[in-house]
Amino acid sequence: MIREALNYPPSGKHGSRAVVVGGLFFAVLAVAIVTSGYLLSRELSAEFPTSEATEQALMTDELFVILIAVALFYLSIHLLVRGYYVAVLRTVVGVANPVAPRFRIRALVDGIKSALILFGYLVPALVLGGLGLFIRRPSTPETENAVINTVGAFAFLLGLFALIAAAYLVPAATALFAQQNSVRAAFEFSRVRTCVFTEDYAVGWVFAGVMRLIVVPIAILLEFILVGFFLRFYLHVSIQHLYAIAVTSALGLTADDSNNGGDTPAEDPLHPSVG
Numbered sequence: 001m002i003r004e005a006l007n008y009p010p011s012g013k014h015g016s017r018a019v020v021v022g023g024l025f026f027a028v029l030a031v032a033i034v035t036s037g038y039l040l041s042r043e044l045s046a047e048f049p050t051s052e053a054t055e056q057a058l059m060t061d062e063l064f065v066i067l068i069a070v071a072l073f074y075l076s077i078h079l080l081v082r083g084y085y086v087a088v089l090r091t092v093v094g095v096a097n098p099v100a101p102r103f104r105i106r107a108l109v110d111g112i113k114s115a116l117i118l119f120g121y122l123v124p125a126l127v128l129g130g131l132g133l134f135i136r137r138p139s140t141p142e143t144e145n146a147v148i149n150t151v152g153a154f155a156f157l158l159g160l161f162a163l164i165a166a167a168y169l170v171p172a173a174t175a176l177f178a179q180q181n182s183v184r185a186a187f188e189f190s191r192v193r194t195c196v197f198t199e200d201y202a203v204g205w206v207f208a209g210v211m212r213l214i215v216v217p218i219a220i221l222l223e224f225i226l227v228g229f230f231l232r233f234y235l236h237v238s239i240q241h242l243y244a245i246a247v248t249s250a251l252g253l254t255a256d257d258s259n260n261g262g263d264t265p266a267e268d269p270l271h272p273s274v275g
Contacts, residue, residue: 005238012099023230083107085240089178092244094253117186125162132156171243195250204246208239
C-alpha cells in the first residue's frame with residue numbers, strides 16, 4: 001500500500017509536471033506569507049512624527065489592501081491544491097491502474113467543495129469547543145462556579161472528541177464526494193459509517209496519519225533548500241492515494257479499467273490545465 005502510494009505522484013503523462021506545479025505553488029505561498037509578515041512587522045515597528053499622521057494612515061491603508069490581496073491569493077492557491085487532491089481521489093477510488101491527474105483550473109471548484117465538506121464535519125467540534133470555552137467562569141472565594149465550569153469542561157472535551165472524529169471521517173467523506181462528484185455523497189452517513197468502521201480504512205488512515213505527522217514535517221524542514229516544497233506536495237499526494245485505496249478496499253469497490261486516472265483524450269477548452 002505504501003509503496004504504491006509513493007510511486008503514484010509522478011505516474012502517467014502528467015504526474016511529474018503536476019508535482020513540479022504543486023511544489024511551485026507551495027513555494028509561492030511561502031514567499032507570500034514571508035513577505036506579508038515582513039511588511040506587517042515593518043509597519044508595526046515604524047515610528048511617525050505627529051506631522052506625518054496622514055502619511056502613516058495612507059501607508060496603513062495600502063498595507064491593508066496588500067494583505068487582503070495576499071490573503072485572497074493564498075486562499076485561491078490553497079483551494080486549487082485541495083482541488084487537485086480531490087482529483088487524485090477521483091482517479092484512484094475504484095480504479096484498477098490509476099495514474100496521477102493533471103492540474104486543471106476547475107480544480108478550484110472541487111477545492112471549494114472539499115473545504116465546505118471539511119467545515120461541515122468540523123461544525124460539531126467548533127460549536128462544542130466554543131461553548132465549553134464560553135461558559136467557563138473563573139472561580140473566586142466569593143463565587144463558586146464549579147457546576148458551570150464542569151459543564152464547560154465536559155463540552156470542551158466533547159468538542160475535542162468531535163474534532164478527532166472529524167479527522168477520521170473527513171478523508172472517507174471527501175473520497176465519496178470525489179467518486180460520485182456530489183457533495184451530498186459526503187454526508188450520506190450510512191455509507192460513510194460503512195466505510196470507516198472497517199479494518200481496511202482504519203489501517204489506511206493510520207498509515208496516512210503517520211506519514212502526515214512524521215514524514216511531512218521532515219519535508220517542511222527541507223524547504224530551506226527548496227526541494228522540500230516539491231517533496232511536501234509529493235507526500236500529500238501520496239497521502240491522498242492512501243486514503244483512496246483505503247476507501248476502495250473498505251467499500252469493496254470494483255476496479256474500473258475504463259478510467260485511466262485522468263488522462264483524458266482531449267483538453268476541455270473551458271477548463272484548461274495548469275502547467
